[in-house]
Amino acid sequence: MRHWLIKSEPEVFSIRDLARVKVTGWEGVRNYLARNFMRDLMAPGELALFYHSNAEPSGVAGVARVHGEAVPDPTQFQKKSEYFDPTSLRSGPRWMMRHFEFVERFPALVPLATLRADPALRGMALLQKGQRLSVQEVSAAHFAHVVALGRATRPR
DNA sequence: GCCAACGTTGGC
DNA sequence: GCCAACGTTGGC
Numbered sequence: 476m477r478h479w480l481i482k483s484e485p486e487v488f489s490i491r492d493l494a495r496v497k498v499t500g501w502e503g504v505r506n507y508l509a510r511n512f513m514r515d516l517m518a519p520g521e522l523a524l525f526y527h528s529n530a531e532p533s534g535v536a537g538v539a540r541v542h543g544e545a546v547p548d549p550t551q552f553q554k555k556s557e558y559f560d561p562t563s564l565r566s567g568p569r570w571m572m573r574h575f576e577f578v579e580r581f582p583a584l585v586p587l588a589t590l591r592a593d594p595a596l597r598g599m600a601l602l603q604k605g606q607r608l609s610v611q612e613v614s615a616a617h618f619a620h621v622v623a624l625g626r627a628t629r630p631r
Numbered sequence: 632g633c634c635a636a637c638g639t640t641g642g643c
Numbered sequence: 644g645c646c647a648a649c650g651t652t653g654g655c
Contacts (some may be wrong), residue, residue, distance in 0.1 A: 484653090528654090529653055607652045
């Protein structure tokens with residue numbers, strides 16, 4: 476059982492949006508390592524921290540669950556999509572994605588600064604300098620710690 | 632809006 | 644196969 480962190484810009488798609496639509500395809504990932512995590516390593520039912528990037532502040536907003544098996548990202552075949560990939564073939568799609576299901580939204584976001592200041596989260600990939608990966612693996616201990624921080628937040 | 636860090640592309 | 648140039652991510 477692995478644990479994950481998935482990033483989204485809340486102005487594009489937030490934890491509120493996921494709570495509303497319940498399940499969404501994680502479209503538009505165009506990084507090979509992130510794709511490999513979704514395609515090869517995720518298993519249905521595994522949990523992911525839902526991270527708001529490029530936000531004020533950025534931070535972890537809640538939890539989502541891997542829903543179903545890897546499927547081709549439909550946007551790679553859509554000419555009008557910003558994620559269109561003319562070199563990807565329907566007979567062998569380059570970009571695979573998962574669906575994610577809403578699990579919980581924390582009372583308030585756990586800001587990145589809070590995560591950085593917490594010695595229990597030392598070594599977490601998200602906190603490494605220069606890392607920008609939009610799908611990351613998180614250790615079980617770090618995952619549980621962040622969820623505890625999130626559940627302890629007060630609504631604001 | 633700036634810019635550091637990173638991944639990808641393409642010339643050679 | 645190297646590496647400079649370029650585009651993107653994402654914190655600040």
